[in-house]
Amino acid sequence: MTEARKAELLGAAWLIVHTSEREGWGLVLLEAGLFGTPALAYRVPGVVDAVVDGVTGVLVDDDDEFVDQWITLAGDRDRRERLGAAANARAIEFSWERSVDECLKAANAAMRDYPASTRRPSHVD
DSSP states (O other): OOHHHHHHHHHHOSOEEEOOSOOSOOHHHHHHHHTTOOEEEEOOTTHHHHOOBTTTEEEESSHHHHHHHHHHHHTOHHHHHHHHHHHHHHHTTOOHHHHHHHHHHHHHHHHHHSOGGGSOOOOOO
16 A cells, blocks of 8 residues: 555544554654544553544443444544544644654663663673
């Protein structure tokens, strides 16, 4: 699928229904948010980092709740639009530049806070 086609589909969607029960990082959920598309997903690691429950989408704990929320969201356009606007606002906060900056900041803090006395000495013959 091309990026243009993905953008077309995400822009036309009124909800992204994400059924993964395991996720490394919910990138597709943030991508959908860029187009104002809120998420319905399980409350699992990775997803909880991408979706703010009740703000940018809805997170659920089980299949029954998933179905109930899907039906509820399908019938509540105003809520979907509020969630979508918030999803967009959150998604635009993320960028590769910011990710690199945050990673470097964390690495520098870890090196600064790691006591020199606990570092392993270089191997010398």
